[in-house]
Amino acid sequence: MQDSAVERARNAGKRLFHFHGGLRLHHHKQASCQVAVQSVAIPPRLYIPLMQHAGPEATPLVGTGAHVLKGEPVARFNEPSIGYVHAPTSGTIAAIARQAITHPSGLEGLCVVLKPDGLDRWTRLQPMEHWQSADPELIRQRLCESGIVGLGGAVFPTSRKVEEARNFGIHTLILNGAECEPYISCDEMLMREQPDKVVLGALILQKAVAAEQVIIAIEDQMEEVFSALQAAISNADCTHMRLVKVRTIYPEGGEKQLIQVLTGLEIPAGCRPPELGLLCQNVATAAAVAEAVTEGKPLVQRIVTVTGNGVKRPHNLLALIGTPISTLVDACGGYTHDAARLVLGGPLMGYALASDQNPVIKAANCILVLSNRDIQSDQAEMPCIRCGECARVCPALLLPQTLNWQIRNDLLDDASDSGLGECIECGCCDYVCPSHIPLAEWFRFGKSEHQLLAMERSQSNLARDRYLAREARLEQLKQDRERRLGEKKQALRDRTSVTGGTMGQGPA
Numbered sequence: 036m037q038d039s040a041v042e043r044a045r046n047a048g049k050r051l052f053h054f055h056g057g058l059r060l061h062h063h064k065q066a067s068c069q070v071a072v073q074s075v076a077i078p079p080r081l082y083i084p085l086m087q088h089a090g091p092e093a094t095p096l097v098g099t100g101a102h103v104l105k106g107e108p109v110a111r112f113n114e115p116s117i118g119y120v121h122a123p124t125s126g127t128i129a130a131i132a133r134q135a136i137t138h139p140s141g142l143e144g145l146c147v148v149l150k151p152d153g154l155d156r157w158t159r160l161q162p163m164e165h166w167q168s169a170d171p172e173l174i175r176q177r178l179c180e181s182g183i184v185g186l187g188g189a190v191f192p193t194s195r196k197v198e199e200a201r202n203f204g205i206h207t208l209i210l211n212g213a214e215c216e217p218y219i220s221c222d223e224m225l226m227r228e229q230p231d232k233v234v235l236g237a238l239i240l241q242k243a244v245a246a247e248q249v250i251i252a253i254e255d256q257m258e259e260v261f262s263a264l265q266a267a268i269s270n271a272d273c274t275h276m277r278l279v280k281v282r283t284i285y286p287e288g289g290e291k292q293l294i295q296v297l298t299g300l301e302i303p304a305g306c307r308p309p310e311l312g313l314l315c316q317n318v319a320t321a322a323a324v325a326e327a328v329t330e331g332k333p334l335v336q337r338i339v340t341v342t343g344n345g346v347k348r349p350h351n352l353l354a355l356i357g358t359p360i361s362t363l364v365d366a367c368g369g370y371t372h373d374a375a376r377l378v379l380g381g382p383l384m385g386y387a388l389a390s391d392q393n394p395v396i397k398a399a400n401c402i403l404v405l406s407n408r409d410i411q412s413d414q415a416e417m418p419c420i421r422c423g424e425c426a427r428v429c430p431a432l433l434l435p436q437t438l439n440w441q442i443r444n445d446l447l448d449d450a451s452d453s454g455l456g457e458c459i460e461c462g463c464c465d466y467v468c469p470s471h472i473p474l475a476e477w478f479r480f481g482k483s484e485h486q487l488l489a490m491e492r493s494q495s496n497l498a499r500d501r502y503l504a505r506e507a508r509l510e511q512l513k514q515d516r517e518r519r520l521g522e523k524k525q526a527l528r529d530r531t532s533v534t535g536g537t538m539g540q541g542p543a
């Protein structure tokens with residue numbers, strides 16, 4: 036990355052810029068922001084999925100019948116930088132079984148089923164009392180052991196992001212509080228109610244990556260958040276921390292879009308923000324970091340927005356990971372008579388859930404319950420009329436109509452060359468498409484198919500390499516054998532000629 040770009044990144048937030056496209060949407064957040072965040076009662080069973088982010092499932096560390104305390108590890112990921120899955124409360128392991136998990140695929144996954152004992156007793160917690168003077172590596176290890184992941188939806192392991200950031204050298208930590216998707220308000224409520232924790236988490240992350248400054252970015256309509264965070268920053272006496280209001284436009288909270296707004300720099304395809312000296316983290320992740328480090332508490336709960344016309348009393352709820360979604364809906368007064376569809380996430384990036392028995396996962400920022408009124412407008416897909424509206428709003432500067440055509444025609448490599456990997460699945464193109472083509476859904480499908488293709492290719496390349504290596508080995512063995520045989524024959528010939536030379540002489 037050029038030095039001038041890195042220098043420009045250092046001035047992040049001093050001047051604001053625009054990104055291409057995007058949408059101005061009605062944000063529908065008031066309904067769930069009327070009352071304070073409430074805790075959901077512990078349900079009779081918790082279903083803790085062992086696949087909470089990309090990659091393979093974690094391996095269970097407990098067996099059926101074992102008693103666990105809140106915060107004890109119940110499974111471990113094989114990759115050391117991801118860490119553990121923890122018991123969200125104390126109780127007995129009722130089963131370890133495959134069942135429907137909260138995932139766009141709708142497939143089953145391995146879950147630890149926990150029967151709570153009702154005592155909610157913590158395991159022995161080990162706060163890092165002197166984190167200010169601790170080795171940054173110890174902080175990173177703590178984040179890993181505590182199962183901290185990005186809570187903005189991507190659920191990327193935070194310890195791995197911190198490690199990558201340290202390798203590149205970071206000057207600016209950006210806390211992303213620009214919760215731009217309509218209906219979702221869990222971050223807004225967290226920043227209003229626990230601004231000190233967010234600021235503390237920012238300071239810990241700053242220490243972990245040795246950043247010179249911190250920027251907390253929020254939307255310009257978040258007035259209450261602004262006052263709360265401003266007070267928390269001055270209480271903590273952070274001279275190197277700034278609060279920046281960004282325009283309310285979707286998808287301003289996307290990592291690349293937010294960086295572009297704060298720095299004017301476009302992150303090139305294939306590059307990561309740390310290459311510019313920037314690290315982006317969600318505000319809820321920062322709060323989880325503060326709990327993990329200063330209280331020793333692993334990530335076992337999160338705030339979930341439960342909202343939409345299909346639920347009686349929209350709320351933000353603090354729920355244990357593994358709580359069935361039906362429990363959250365009940366805590367909001369239940370479904371309205373015309374509730375019709377459950378969505379995990381917001382209306383643009385979320386995905387439909389098959390059942391309300393699916394459990395809350397770390398990525399669950401919002402449960403959106405749509406009513407018949409909301410989905411009456413679902414219209415049949417029609418052919419593309421090449422109007423170009425999708426390209427006009429695409430924040431990643433892609434040509435969605437071309438990508439769509441390529442994927443539908445199995446031209447996955449062409450789609451990849453056209454920038455499919457840069458699609459952030461924001462759904463802006465779907466939103467404006469007059470032909471009602473589910474473009475983002477096709478792009479999600481295209482990405483997973485292309486990934487599969489790449490895996491198959493790498494497996495067949497591996498098989499071909501193994502075959503060629505075996506052929507070369509056999510050829511080498513053959514040559515060695517022939518050489519040894521030749522040497523033996525030669526030795527025999529030499530011996531024979533020596534023996535022949537002394538024959539007939541006999542003893543005197």
Ligand code: SF4
Pocket residue numbers: 418419420421422423424425426435436439464467468469470471472
């Ligand atoms: S918005 Fe829809 S109809 Fe228009 S070009 Fe894009 S895909 Fe085609």
Ligand code: SF4
Pocket residue numbers: 425428429430431432433434435457458459460461462463464465474475478
């Ligand atoms: S979903 Fe992808 S292609 Fe469509 S607007 Fe968003 S980034 Fe562009």
